[in-house]
Amino acid sequence: METLIVKYLPRGERSHTGKLLDAFVNAAGIYDAVCLDLCEDVPENFVKNNLLAYVERNYLGQDITASQEFMLRQSDMFCSQLLEAKKIVMAFPMHNFSLPAIIKSWFDSVMQKNRTFSVDKDGYHGLLPASKAVIFMASGGIYEGDTAGYDFALPLARHELSFMGVDEVLSAVAPGMNLPDGRADERLEAGICRAREIGFDW
DSSP states (O other): EEEEEEEEOTTTGGHHHHHHHHHHHHHHHTOEEEEEEESSSSSOOOHHHHHHIIIIISOOOOOOOOHHHHHHHHHHHHHHHHHTSSSSEEOOOOOOBBOOOHHHHHHHHHBBTTTTTEEEEEEEEOSSOOOOEEEEEESSOOGGGGGGGGGGGGHHHHHHHHEEEESSEEEEEEEOTTTTTHHHHHHHHHHHHHHHHHHOOO
């Protein structure tokens, strides 16, 4: 698989993030990419039983039961899909200064010890074959300067991808979509232009 697109766009056609993604796809011409729509394939949260199964299997190296394997089937499917990709595209809005819960659950699903990362006496090592990723994100506010520390979404997504071994993580954003200053369209167009630039070089 050349490119995997992981998207969570609950506002559908009204999504500002979706406009960034569309501009990128059109510029890059990657209409054969595999697309994972997390509005349709909703990741399961780690709760007591499936978390225990994951820890026993991936961290403790124990054999687990068939029912425990079944609990991890979706996580394993997402993880296998990610491991097949040479490039990764992510698109999601900011929710309350951070990642949407569904995006975080997807990361929890795919960050699997001995599959997407390993650890030894020298530390952690990313195992993803993908060397390049791009993140598209719209936000209601603008987070730069004194407010830069309020953005926990983009830095976290970048860190998660880098931790799993992605060398280059690009981004295009549309900030301030909810601000009443009349400049939302201008900021969105700037984000779309940046998305196109990344697409042309993809």
